[in-house]
Amino acid sequence: MEETDWRFKIAHREARIGVGLALFNFVWWFGFAYGMGSRPVEEYSYVFGLPDWFFYSCVVGFLVIAVLVIVIVKFFFVEVPFEEEEDSQ
C-alpha cells in the first residue's frame, strides 16, 4: 500500500472540520429559531427591536459563525503547496 500524500491528510481533516462547522451552524440556527420562536408572539422579547428568536438565530448566529471561521482558518488550517513537488517548474 502506497503512502497517502501528506497534503491529503490535511485536506481530509479540513473537510471534516467543514462538515462539523456546518452541522454546528444548523443546530444553532434551528435551535434558537424554533426553540424560542414557537412561543406565542405576546411572550417574545426584543433585542435592538428585533424578535429575540431572530436576533439570536440569525444575527448572533451569523456573527458566531464568522468568528469561528476566522479562528478555524487562522489556527487550524495549514498552508500546503498545490503544485506537485517533483515536476513543478
Place this chain on the structure above:
Amino acid sequence: MNYAVLVPMIVFLLIIFFIGYWASRKLSASSNFISDYFLGGRELGGFVLAMTMVATYGSASSFLGGPGTAYTMGFGWVLLAMSQVVTGYFVLMILGKKYAIMARRYKAVTMIDFLKSRYDSTAVVLLSALSIIIFLFSAMAAQWIGGARLVESLTGLSYNSALFLFAASVLVYVTIGGFRAVALTDAVQGAVMLIGTLVLLIAVIIAGGGIPNIVNDLINENPNLVTPYGASGDLSAAYVSSFWILVGVGVVGLPQIAVRAMSYKNSRSMHRALIIGTIVTGFIMLNMHLIGVFARPVLPGIEIGDKVIPLIALETLPPWVAGIVLAAPMAAIMSTVDSLLLLVSSSIVKDVYLNYIKPDATIKTIKRVSFGVTGILGIIVFLLALDPPDLLIFLNLFAFGGLEAAFIWPIVLGLYWKWGNKYGAIASMATGILSYIGLHFYNLENGNLFGVHTVTLPVLLSLVAFIAFSLLIGRKAYNYNVR
C-alpha cells in the same frame, strides 16, 4: 425616461467595460490560452475569489425575488435566507485543498475535466456536458430576462432596448476577457452589492422610524409576520430546513461554483476567501431580506414581489443614490449571467470540441472557436430572451436543484471515496436529474412530499445510486496518489 437613475447605471456599465477590456489585454499576452480564458490562469487571490463566488451565487433571486418574498412572508423568510451563510465557507472547505491539488494534477480547467480524469469515462463527460449546456443555458436566459425587466422598470426604456443594453454590455466583456474579466467584474459587482444593500437598509430603517417602530407596525398588521412560520403560519420547520440543501450545502454541486474552487492561486488565497466569503455572504443575505420585511410598513400594498426593492429604493432615497443602489441587483444578475455564459461556452469548447471533435486544434483555432462560441451563445440567448419560449422557462425550473442532485455526489465522493467509479457517477447523475423532474410534477399535483423542498429526496436518491452502483458494478479502489 428617468435620467437620474440612468446616469449612475451607465457609469457603472462603463467601469465594467473598462475592466473587461483590461483583462483582454492581459489575455492576449498569455501563453496558455485555454487555462487563461476559462480559468483565469489559476491565479485568483483571496478577495477576488471570495467576491466572484458570492456574486456568481447571488443572483436575481437573492436581490429581487427573495426580498420580495420576505415582504410577503415576514421574518420567517429571512430565517430561510440565512441558511445561505453556510455556502460562504462550506464549498471551499469541502472541495478544499484536495480539489485544488487534484485539479492541477489532472490539468483540469472545467469541472467536467475533473470528472473526466477521475472516472475515465466518455459517458460521464457527455452526460455532464449535456446537462450543463441544457440547464445552465436556460438559467442564463431566465436571468437575462430578469435583468432586462429590471433595466426596463428603472429607466423607462422599452423591454427590447433594455435587453439590448444589458446583453451587449455582458457579451462584450465576457467574450473578449474570459474568466479573468468575469472574476474581476464580479469583484466590483460584489462590492457594489455590499455597499448598495447597506445604504438601502439604513434608508429603510430611517423611513420606517427605527426598527422597534417597524416591528410594532408588523405585529399590528399581522403577528405571524414576526414568527418563524410565515404570514399565514404555514411555513413549516421541515420545509425551511430543507433549504439548507437547496441553497446551502447543495451548492457544492453547482458547476459554476465548483469551477471557482479550482481557480485560486494558493492556500493563502483560499484561506482569505473563506473568511471574506462567509462575512460578505451573511451580510448581504441578512441585509437584503431584512430590507424586504422592513419595506412592508413603509410602502404597503406592493403586489409583485420583484418590484419591492426597486420601489422601496426610489421611495426612500434621492434618485441618483437610488440609481447607484439599484446597480446592485443589476450587478447581481450580470455577475451570474457572465459566469454561466463562460461555463456553457467552456463545456462546448473544452469538454466537447477539444475532447472529441478536434483534439489537435491549433492555438489559433482554439482562440477563434472560444471567442466565436461565447459570442454566438450570447447572441442566441439574446434572441431567445426577446420572446422567451415556454420550454426555456420550463427547463429553468430544474437548473438549480437538478444540477445539484446530479453533480454533488460525483464531485464530493469522487474526491473522498476511493470506491466511487464511473457506473456510480452515471447512475447518480441520471437518478438525480430524473427523480428531480419527476418529483417536481408530483409535488405540483399533491403538495410537497414529506413537507420538504423538491431537492431533498433526489439528493438522497442520487447518493444511494452512487454508492450502490459503484460497489455492485466494476468495483475497484481508485488510487489518489498515482502520478
